[in-house]
Amino acid sequence: MTVMHKLLGASAALALSAGAAAADPAILFDLGGKFDKSFNESAYNGAERWATETGGSYAEVEIQSDAQREQAIRRFAESGANPIVMAGFSWATPLEKVAADYPDTSFTIIDMVVDAPNVRSVVFNEHEGSYLVGMMAAMASETGTVSFVGGMDIPLIRKFACGYAQGVLAVNPEATVIANMTGTTPAAWNDPVKGSELTLAQISQGSDVVFAAAGGTGVGVLQTAADSNILSIGVDANQNYLHPGQVLTSMLKRVDNAVYDAFTQGEALETGFNVMGVANEGVGYALDEFNADLVTADMQAAVDAAAADIAAGTLAVHDYSSDESCPALTF
Amino acid sequence: MDVMPKWADVILIPLISILLAAVLSALVILAIGESPWAALKLMVAGALGSTYGWGYTLYYATNFIFTGLAVSVAFHARLFNIGGEGQAVLGGLGVALACLYIPWPHWSLALIGAGLMAAAFGAAWAAIPAFLQAKRGSHIVITTIMFNFIAAALLNYLLIGALKVPGSMEPATATFPPATHLPSFQDMFNFGDTTFFRGAPANVTFFVAVAACVAIWALIWRTRLGYELRSFGHSESAAKYAGISPTKIIMVTMLVSGGLAGMMAINNVQGEAERLVLNAVEGAGFIGIAVALMGRSHPFGVLLAALLFGFLYQGGAELALWTSIPRELIIVIQALVILFTGALDNMVRMPLERLFLAMRRAKQ
Amino acid sequence: MDFATLLQMLDATLRLATPLLLACLAGLFSERAGIFDIGLEGKMLAAAFMSAAIAAVTGDVWLGLLAGIGASLVLSAIHGVASITFRGxxxxxxxxxxxxxxxxxxxxxxxxxxQGGRTPQLSGDGRFNPITLPFAETLRDVPVIGPIYFELISGHTILVYVALAMVPLTWWILYRTRFGLRLRAVGENPAAVDTAGVSVVGLRFAAVGICGVLVGIAGAYLATALQAGFVKDMSAGRGYIALAALIFAKWRPWYALYACLLFGFLQALSLRPDIITGVIGFRVNGQFLDVLPYILTVIILAGFVGKAIPPRAGGQPYVKER
Known part of the structure; x- marks a missing residue:
């Protein structure tokens, strides 16, 4: 699309906001960009699915720095976009500031809770999905040592690691779980070089299954795992296709569903608190033609049974973010 | 050596350089399949077409005035302070400590207190490289680069440790208490029904920045210290002969420079974010180099150049929002400005000098 | 820490030191000729991108390498024109x-x-794959030497060996050839070189060109050997660490190797917090390890541990006297 075209589109949207007619929804991606092959891409897929099914169009932006967040929300709100969906916890602070200024606009934030009347907060039970793939890792491992590479060291990522470790230990109480974080700045989401070195270090410690919850860094983790002939586990989106036959599974976090739901509900978006877990298929594991040979019938049966228990409430997975501690892993 | 009239040196050369940078930038936009003219129109509309746009443009410009002045002051003493980035990071730390731990009764007092802390922290971060340059001859460019990295790591260490809000995902301090919040342009220019600058981050710090321009102008051209500083920059040996202590000049210049860079933090940390985040400076320290070069190290020139870069930044953000041109285009433009007004200055200057020489000969 | 772990650490050190070493030697040629180069970072980044882009499009990593070197050389040419021709x-x-x-x-x-400022993932011939040196498999079971040869020395990509070979080559060029003698002289006293009838401008352009080639290889190594594709800002400050290593090495080739190995080892160490804790008994902060190269360089620059004296004519444009 040419600039001119978009420019006209933009001014048209501005004109629309005056009449407050039916407006397009908008999605704001986080710093990794919409082609990060995991979290943001999952959000993007949800938006695309909505666009293909309804034939509608939506506005989108990939921000390049934190300072743009507030500006981006405001610009979309002023242009009349509704609802406005934000992927990523970092949007919480600017949204808290801005939401009250646009009471007629509905917002959705994924991965964080913002308490405002016109905001829908979607959070996922990542610990439950991580528990399931942790079980699979333990069953697939021959060395009894498995590992985890996290992106930025924040409570959210520790929640993944903690659920994963619990799943591993549930299958094999003797197993060793190695957990490393890539860094403490947002750059840790996009550092495949370090992700790959961390993986090699874990392999030298005996790991033969590695779970990456690290955004763009995970690309390096999966690549190195494939190069070194060990198994890996993808995250957020289904990443099995990246290295067919070498990715054990992917911990699915249905960000796409969250975006799709918000877009479908449109302006009449149901606001409030929304938890997506194993019970309502918000998280899970991926099974497709690329990993069919890796997942045995035993494995699938055990994991499905655990999933049913979690959904029924008979199996409780500890949530790291509830008390910032983990019974299965020390950080 | 005055082969050219002064106006040519001060106005004509920068103008040609910027024109060259603009032409190349336009070529880059063409090369990625977009229309430079439409992009420019979108940038002007987004940055200058509304009080909202102006509010952002002036906000960015305020940052760049501080860092531009910081680099300029050092240039006058022929010192290249590439460490504005790290000094501004430390300035932010000073502001955060002042705002979080001192109970200010009113924003005006908080502005003064946090401003002093910002300047002190920035100056302290510049003091070590300055001392090493003055006493041990360590190249100030290299040491200030190293100090940028050390500052970033130090801030990271504090923001995930001592200053972090428990349970929070982000490496950031708590939000500052309301008493420290600076009045934004929206608060200041609110006339009943019509609200100007709605939602824009420009705030009272802009006037502090303009005042800093005047103060630095006075310091450089109206005080004895400024005279010493300029003579030192002109010729170190002559300055020594005249009884000017190089150690003193290097230290004082760098303290002023670091202090100015640090004071940027009252705009972005106290004025805008109202808390300290990891990458609050966002390269403004480096843009200071471009601003100082373009403004010919004169405070008034710095003011104009900072406004231009404020426009580029806000316009660039609009481009990123409404077109597929990434915001990194602004970094390209910034690089071209530094290249043409700084490194390739002689490329424009030499032919012009020849031209003026020829014109003078023709007259005679 | 056992022997196998140590080997693994040293293996990682070698991998991570390679881009530093290539960039450091690049800077050495340039600065020895009197041209300061803080643009190593940018050239490395440009080369990383171009090498990955061309390798992704053509599927041939060697073409990628050439393209990477080409991108780096273009930036070198800009630097040369600005700082040599126009004396900026x-x-x-x-x-x-x-x-x-x-x-x-x-x-x-x-x-x-x-793809959000990224190139497609490279695979197969699109990237440099590890090469197994002769007899590595057969010697593997020989005690001590076998594992060292198999784990540490063999199994790297070709560019690692190129980087290591560049060290003695650089030494030989600088200290054993006429070109090297003149190159060093041009960084110390360009007027004398000029008087001897040798072109200062020519020598400096040659040095800047060699610098461009070497740092271009460093960038290509990042994107096509260490990784399988380009991501935004992937040089991640390595150009500046190379600059720090150059000062640390006092502008000498063999010291450059040691400095880069040391800084590479620090990077490898930060990947294994468990080892640090195991050896010294308490947790060391990750940020501290990351900035240690910069802190060490400042200390060296300050002259507290030996003095680092740059080439005397470094940073000054040469103006021919008439």
């Missing part, structure tokens, strides 16, 4: 080059591949 400020020119690369790589990558 070398530091400012370096700053401009760093920004130019940081901006252009993302703008071009985005418009070319539309």
């Amino acid at each position: 400020n070398q530091l400012i020119s370096g700053v401009a080059i760093n920004f130019l690369a940081a901006g252009l790589t993302v703008v071009v990558a985005q418009s070319w591949f539309r």
Whole structure:
């Protein structure tokens, strides 16, 4: 699309906001960009699915720095976009500031809770999905040592690691779980070089299954795992296709569903608190033609049974973010 | 050596350089399949077409005035302070400590207190490289680069440790208490029904920045210290002969420079974010180099150049929002400005000098 | 820490030191000829992008390498024209080059591949694969020497060996050839070289060109050997660490190797917090390890541990006297 075209589109949207007619929804991606092959891409897929099914169009932006967040929300709100969906916890602070200024606009934030009347907060039970793939890792491992590479060291990522470790230990109480974080700045989401070195270090410690919850860094983790002939586990989106036959599974976090739901509900978006877990298929594991040979019938049966228990409430997975501690892993 | 009239040196050369940078930038936009003219129109509309746009443009410009002045002051003493980035990071730390731990009764007092802390922290971060340059001859460019990295790591260490809000995902301090919040342009220019600058981050710090321009102008051209500083920059040996202590000049210049860079933090940390985040400076320290070069190290020139870069930044953000041109285009433009007004200055200057020489000969 | 772990650490050290070493030697040629180069970072980034982009498009990593070197040479040429021909400020020119690369790589990558400033993942012949040296498999079971040869020395990509070979080669060129003698002289006293009838401008351009080639290889190594594709800002400050290593090495080739191995080892160490805790008994902060190279360089620069004296004519444009 040419600039001119978009420019006209933009001014048209501005004109629309005056009449407050039916407006397009908008999605704001986080710093990794919409082609990060995991979290943001999952959000993007949800938006695309909505666009293909309804034939509608939506506005989108990939921000390049934190300072743009507030500006981006405001610009979309002023242009009349509704609802406005934000992927990523970092949007919480600017949204808290801005939401009250646009009471007629509905917002959705994924991965964080913002308490405002016109905001829908979607959070996922990542610990439950991580528990399931942790079980699979333990069953697939021959060395009894498995590992985890996290992106930025924040409570959210520790929640993944903690659920994963619990799943591993549930299958094999003797197993060793190695957990490393890539860094403490947002750059840790996009550092495949370090992700790959961390993986090699874990392999030298005996790991033969590695779970990456690290955004763009995970690309390096999966690549190195494939190069070194060990198994890996993808995250957020289904990443099995990246290295067919070498990715054990992917911990699915249905960000796409969250975006799709918000877009479908449109302006009449149901606001409030929304938890997506194993019970309502918000998280899970991926099974497709690329990993069919890796997942045995035993494995699938055990994991499905655990999933049913979690959904029924008979199996409780500890949530790291509830008390910032983990019974299965020390950080 | 005055082969050219002064106006040519001060106005004509920068103008040609910027024109060259603009032409190349336009070529880059063409090369990625977009229309430079439409992009420019979108940038002007987004940055200058509304009080909202102006509010952002002036906000960015305020940052760049501080860092531009910081680099300029050092240039006058022929010192290249590439460490504005790290000094501004430390300035932010000073502001955060002042705002979080001192109970200010009113924003005006908080502005003064946090401003002093910002300047002190920035100056302290510049003091070590300055001392090493003055006493041990360590190249100030290299040491200030190293100090940028050390500052970033130090801030990271504090923001995930001592200053972090428990349970929070982000490496950031708590939000500052309301008493420290600076009045934004929206608060200041609110006339009943019509609200100007709605939602824009420009705030009272802009006037502090303009005042800093005047103060630095006075310091450089109206005080004895400024005279010493300029003579030192002109010729170190002559300055020594005249009884000017190089150690003193290097230290004082760098303290002023670091202090100015640090004071940027009252705009972005106290004025805008109202808390300290990891990458609050966002390269403004480096843009200071471009601003100082373009403004010919004169405070008034710095003011104009900072406004231009404020426009580029806000316009660039609009481009990123409404077109597929990434915001990194602004970094390209910034690089071209530094290249043409700084490194390739002689490329424009030499032919012009020849031209003026020829014109003078023709007259005679 | 056992022997196998140590070997693994040293293996990682070698991998991580390679881009530093290539960039450091690149800077050495340039600065020994009197041209300061703080644009190493930008050239490395540009080369990383171009090598990955061309390798992704053609599927041939060698073409990628050439393209990477080409991109780096273009920036070198800009630096040369600005600082040699037009006698501009070398530091400012370096700053401009760093920004130019940081901006252009993302703008071009985005418009070319539309993957958020990234190139497609490389596979097969599109990247440099590890090579197993002769007899590595057979010698593997020989005690001590076997594992060292198999784990540490064998099994790297060709560029690692190129980088290591560049160290003695650089030493030989600088200290055993006439070109090297003149190159060093031009960085110390260009007027004398000029008087002897040798072109200062020519020598300096040659040095800047060699610098471009070497740092180009460093960038290509990042994107096509260490990783399988380009991501935005992937040089991640390595150009500056190389600059620090150059000062640490006092502008000498063999010391450059040691400095880069030391800094590479620090990077490898930060990947294994468990080892640090195991050896010294308490947790060391990750940020501290990351900035240690910079702190060490400042200490060296301050002259507290030996004095680092740069080439005397470094940073000064040469003006021929009439």
